[in-house]
Amino acid sequence: MAGVATVSITQVPSITRLVNPSLACFVAHPFGLTLGAVGDDATHDAVLRAVLAQAAEPHPAGTIVAMPFRWGDDLRARQLRKQGR
Secondary structure (H helix, E strand, O other), rough: OOOOOOOEOOOHHHHHHHHHHOOOEEOOOOOOOOOOOOOHHHHHHHHHHHHHHOOOOOOOEEEEEEEEEEOOOHHHHHHHOOOOO
């Protein structure tokens, strides 16, 4: 309302919908690796820039934007099944 853009990153859109933030970006990376793999500065930078770019776009309140970032293996799926290893 004050004209300050806010954006959050989510890894579980179904829970984020319950909170109803002004704007959230869904990044399908494993828990604990939201921005990318440890030491992968290029991906960290790309995720942050893409999320911040969404903050500059007009979105209705409560929007969750699916970002194009995907993890290379099934670690995220295993985490969601509580089978991290």
